[in-house]
Amino acid sequence: MPASGCDGCIARHKGLCSALSPDELARLSAVARRRRFAAGQTIVDDQQELPYLANVLSGVVKLTKTLVDGREQIVELQFPADFVGRPLGGPSGFRAEAAINVELCTFARSRFEQVMRAVPGVERRLLQHTLDALDAARAWMVLLGRKTAAEKVASFLLILAQRFRGAAGAGSGWVNAVRFELPLTRGEMADFLGLTIETVSRNMTRLRSIGVIRLQGMRTVIVPDMERLTAASECPLEHAAQEPAPRPDGMRAVCVG
Amino acid sequence: MPASGCDGCIARHKGLCSALSPDELARLSAVARRRRFAAGQTIVDDQQELPYLANVLSGVVKLTKTLVDGREQIVELQFPADFVGRPLGGPSGFRAEAAINVELCTFARSRFEQVMRAVPGVERRLLQHTLDALDAARAWMVLLGRKTAAEKVASFLLILAQRFRGAAGAGSGWVNAVRFELPLTRGEMADFLGLTIETVSRNMTRLRSIGVIRLQGMRTVIVPDMERLTAASECPLEHAAQEPAPRPDGMRAVCVG
DNA sequence: CGAACTTTTGAGGAGCCTCAACCCCAGTGG
DNA sequence: CCACTGGGGTTGAGGCTCCTCAAAAGTTCG
Numbered sequence: 001m002p003a004s005g006c007d008g009c010i011a012r013h014k015g016l017c018s019a020l021s022p023d024e025l026a027r028l029s030a031v032a033r034r035r036r037f038a039a040g041q042t043i044v045d046d047q048q049e050l051p052y053l054a055n056v057l058s059g060v061v062k063l064t065k066t067l068v069d070g071r072e073q074i075v076e077l078q079f080p081a082d083f084v085g086r087p088l089g090g091p092s093g094f095r096a097e098a099a100i101n102v103e104l105c106t107f108a109r110s111r112f113e114q115v116m117r118a119v120p121g122v123e124r125r126l127l128q129h130t131l132d133a134l135d136a137a138r139a140w141m142v143l144l145g146r147k148t149a150a151e152k153v154a155s156f157l158l159i160l161a162q163r164f165r166g167a168a169g170a171g172s173g174w175v176n177a178v179r180f181e182l183p184l185t186r187g188e189m190a191d192f193l194g195l196t197i198e199t200v201s202r203n204m205t206r207l208r209s210i211g212v213i214r215l216q217g218m219r220t221v222i223v224p225d226m227e228r229l230t231a232a233s234e235c236p237l238e239h240a241a242q243e244p245a246p247r248p249d250g251m252r253a254v255c256v257g
Numbered sequence: 258m259p260a261s262g263c264d265g266c267i268a269r270h271k272g273l274c275s276a277l278s279p280d281e282l283a284r285l286s287a288v289a290r291r292r293r294f295a296a297g298q299t300i301v302d303d304q305q306e307l308p309y310l311a312n313v314l315s316g317v318v319k320l321t322k323t324l325v326d327g328r329e330q331i332v333e334l335q336f337p338a339d340f341v342g343r344p345l346g347g348p349s350g351f352r353a354e355a356a357i358n359v360e361l362c363t364f365a366r367s368r369f370e371q372v373m374r375a376v377p378g379v380e381r382r383l384l385q386h387t388l389d390a391l392d393a394a395r396a397w398m399v400l401l402g403r404k405t406a407a408e409k410v411a412s413f414l415l416i417l418a419q420r421f422r423g424a425a426g427a428g429s430g431w432v433n434a435v436r437f438e439l440p441l442t443r444g445e446m447a448d449f450l451g452l453t454i455e456t457v458s459r460n461m462t463r464l465r466s467i468g469v470i471r472l473q474g475m476r477t478v479i480v481p482d483m484e485r486l487t488a489a490s491e492c493p494l495e496h497a498a499q500e501p502a503p504r505p506d507g508m509r510a511v512c513v514g
Numbered sequence: 515c516g517a518a519c520t521t522t523t524g525a526g527g528a529g530c531c532t533c534a535a536c537c538c539c540a541g542t543g544g
Numbered sequence: 545c546c547a548c549t550g551g552g553g554t555t556g557a558g559g560c561t562c563c564t565c566a567a568a569a570g571t572t573c574g
Contacts, residue, residue: 065395067491071403075395088385092392123380128345130387135349137394138322138332144401145451146328149530186553194402196531201554218553234324406562443521453563458522475521475571 005029011055011105015081019125024115031111037098043084046095052106053085059102060183063094064191074192076137077183079163083129085109087116099183144194147234152193153203154232157213161223178223207232262286268312268362272338276382281372288368294355300341303352309363310342316359317440320351321448331449333394334440336420340386342366344373356440401451404491409450410460411489414470418480433483439476464489 006012006029017025034057037043043061044050061078075094078084084104086092107115116122143155164180184192190200207213212229214222223229263269263286274282291314294300300318301307318335332351335341341361343349364372373379400412421437441449447457464470469489471479480486 063395065399067399067403069493073399073402075398086388088381088388092395094395117377120374120377120380123377123384124345127380127384127387130384130391131343131345134387134391134394137391137398138320138349138351141332141394141398141401142322142324142330144398145330146324185551197553198532198555199530202530205554236326454521455523455564456562459562462522 009055009105010057010081013081015055016083016122016125016129017055019121020119024119024122028107028112028115031108033106035104035106037102037104039098039100039102041098041102043096043098043102043104046093047091049089049091050085050096050109052108053083053087053112054104054106056080056082056084057103057105060099061102062097062099062184062188062192064097065094072191073194074188075140076133077192083126087113087126099188148236149193149195149199150203150206151233151236152195153189153200154207154212154229155234156189156193157207157221157223158226158229158233160221161226161229165226176226178226180221182219182221266312266362267314267338270338272312273340273379273382273386274312276378277376281376281379285364285369285372288365290363292361292363294359294361296355296357296359298355298359300353300355300359300361303350304348306346306348307342307353307366309365310340310344310369311361311363313337313339313341314360314362317356318359319354319356319441319445319449321354322351329448330451331445332397333390334449340383344370344383356445405493406450406452406456407460407463408490408493409452410446410457411464411469411486412491413446413450414464414478414480415483415486415490417478418483418486422483435480435483437478439478 006017006025009017011017012025017028020028033052035054037059046065056078058080061082061084062074063076063078064072064074066072077099084096089109116126143152147155160180160182161178165178182189186200186204187197189195190197193200204213204215208215211224212232214224216222263274263282266274268274269282274285277285290309292311294316303322313335315337318339318341319331320333320335321329321331323329334356341353346366373383400409404412417437417439418435422435439446443457443461444454446452447454450457461470461472465472468481469485471481473479
């Protein structure tokens with residue numbers, strides 16, 4: 001793939017390749033290869049080492065770990081511009097799978113590490129990315145360990161809405177509304193949130209019934225008011241079905257369901 | 258601190274400083290400063306940026322996040338040779354606190370980043386460390402999302418036992434026994450495992466009553482048989498109080514409580 | 515020894531899971 | 545054309561795990 005093909009690439013602007021000069025980019029893109037994975041397809045098994053590293057171009061990749069008796073936990077979702085694969089070698093012990101149709105821009109591992117050694121900016125960018133992933137993982141640990149089922153579902157919708165903010169809303173009738181597609185089934189959401197399918201479904205229904213979200217079909221979500229969703233994501237009790245009664249002191253309650 | 262003082266340092270052998278040549282080490286150690294923190298003391302608040310980066314020399318540091326209503330989650334424990342602080346700047350949103358008395362080897366942030374730029378090995382070592390921390394965080398996410406309370410407690414004891422293996426056991430009467438000190442109170446264990454104090458206590462008692470662990474005082478744990486502890490860490494049902502009845506086919510059951 | 519704190523233990527309840535039925539939709543084939 | 549099938553989703557009833565509340569027992573330290 002010629003480097004000029006990178007001009008419109010999301011990884012060139014937001015991802016790893018933003019650390020590269022034009023000729024560094026050319027070196028890397030010379031060995032780049034696009035690969036496609038259909039929804040549900042495994043990209044790499046745990047205990048194996050990916051023979052290549054990659055940028056996500058489109059779609060969503062899920063990283064999972066399965067216990068011996070079949071219990072499964074999704075530990076990360078990777079979106080366009082995210083980096084796939086463990087740079088310094090060694091299997092990570094997690095399975096990467098396409099949640100929806102995925103397109104990757106892949107680099108042979110040996111060639112990539114060559115570039116990494118030659119261009120200091122790449123290693124720094126990689127470190128930055130890994131630190132961000134670590135912070136995200138820690139934030140998710142708080143969710144898994146300390147949040148209620150209702151908060152978990154709201155938090156999941158919130159991070160998706162924040163990812164896709166700006167890409168939607170127009171014409172839906174709300175000023176600051178956000179609309180996006182769920183990249184996961186209810187069962188996968190459960191595996192991400194540490195819940196069961198039924199609990200996820202019940203809480204999706206509850207969020208819909210109190211007006212925090214609207215659903216179009218199974219997978220399209222509209223968030224009319226991001227503040228209400230944000231409140232629901234860190235508030236154990238979600239009493240108010242509609243607007244809460246105004247408080248005597250005129251202050252707005254922290255939790256507004 | 259003269260670089261010669263690093264000779265016996267754990268970070269020099271297992272930690273970040275193992276990536277340094279003697280004169281690189283000298284450059285860094287010239288600006289190193291030891292700091293001590295008493296148990297319970299805060300090292301850095303969330304939303305603040307540590308003015309320095311550090312290696313843990315002794316003790317245990319806990320990284321925590323607290324929700325607005327007070328719910329708390331410990332997201333990482335840092336042991337000797339571990340690296341404290343976010344290298345590329347910016348507050349991480351987590352609070353670092355000394356779980357027990359802690360000694361750090363600290364470097365002014367600006368000076369450290371100078372060395373980081375000059376010595377490529379440092380950045381690589383840092384990336385390696387961050388990748389390892391990310392894997393550990395993901396493994397913990399599996400625990401938080403999918404393991405039972407009994408498995409959680411067993412898993413926690415297991416990682417401690419693995420950390421301290423070799424440092425104990427002699428004279429306790431068991432061949433492969435491991436003995437170690439708990440660096441956390443029951444309440445802190447609860448915050449690490451996503452449980453309550455009472456549930457931690459009950460499961461510690463249960464592990465003791467079925468012989469998987471022995472306790473000397475509140476904080477000293479002896480693991481007579483690491484395999485039984487390992488089995489208990491990933492097995493939802495822990496029926497067998499002693500040895501399970503031998504199976505007809507002579508195979509050993511996966512779960513042996 | 516007594517006060518403050520941590521840990522253990524118990525009783526009861528809530529939240530989430532388990533099991534099961536049913537709905538919707540898309541594909542398939544008689 | 546429609547029964548059949550399978551996957552995904554929703555809803556309900558009941559139960560289990562873990563949380564909450566409470567009190568006693570053990571530990572630490574003045």
